[in-house]
Amino acid sequence: MPVLRRSFFARSVHAVAPELIGARLLVDGAGGVIVEVEAYHHTDPAAHSYRGMTERNAVMFGPPGHAYVYRSYGIHWCLNFVCEAAGSASAVLIRAIEPTEGLAAMRQRRGCNENRLLCAGPGRLAQALGVTLAHNGLALDRAPFEIHARAKEMPIQLVVGPRIGISKAVDLPWRYGLAGSAFLSRRFPVAR
Numbered sequence: 001m002p003v004l005r006r007s008f009f010a011r012s013v014h015a016v017a018p019e020l021i022g023a024r025l026l027v028d029g030a031g032g033v034i035v036e037v038e039a040y041h042h043t044d045p046a047a048h049s050y051r052g053m054t055e056r057n058a059v060m061f062g063p064p065g066h067a068y069v070y071r072s073y074g075i076h077w078c079l080n081f082v083c084e085a086a087g088s089a090s091a092v093l094i095r096a097i098e099p100t101e102g103l104a105a106m107r108q109r110r111g112c113n114e115n116r117l118l119c120a121g122p123g124r125l126a127q128a129l130g131v132t133l134a135h136n137g138l139a140l141d142r143a144p145f146e147i148h149a150r151a152k153e154m155p156i157q158l159v160v161g162p163r164i165g166i167s168k169a170v171d172l173p174w175r176y177g178l179a180g181s182a183f184l185s186r187r188f189p190v191a192r
Contacts, residue, residue, distance in 0.1 A: 006065025030102025
């Protein structure tokens with residue numbers, strides 16, 4: 001599988017987000033298959049960039065293909081991939097992966113032996129991968145990151161639904177997941 005270059009992220013966040021499902025994310029050799037993401041567009045009131053640039057979100061306004069890392073609720077680090085053109089301030093939040101590599105390191109960091117719970121949720125994922133503020137602004141196509149495209153022959157079925165844990169624009173279907181994955185942070189609503 002080819003490594004994703006920064007140019008992959010220089011597109012609409014709505015094109016990038018679903019294509020990340022099935023891609024393989026490694027940070028210093030630990031990681032696995034991305035199974036859940038959320039898109040945040042600069043016109044979206046739930047996006048950190050909606051009200052303009054701050055010291056915290058400045059990376060979102062920079063070039064695409066870089067990591068945007070922030071602390072959620074003062075507790076957990078969260079990993080995002082900056083998308084679109086410089087200045088657009090859009091990003092994809094990585095919500096969950098199926099852990100496949102570096103399991104011992106991830107278990108130690110999380111203090112958890114249950115694979116399903118290692119990376120199910122953005123805070124757990126960042127802790128398991130060892131992601132901290134030190135990763136903020138780093139290029140995604142250089143160490144410690146390694147992101148491989150989903151294999152073209154890998155058939156996947158996407159599920160789409162509303163994002164989780166936000167209070168604005170809650171109805172937007174900008175959460176993408178791998179259908180049937182046991183590693184999602186939360187099940188998707190059943191379509192009626």
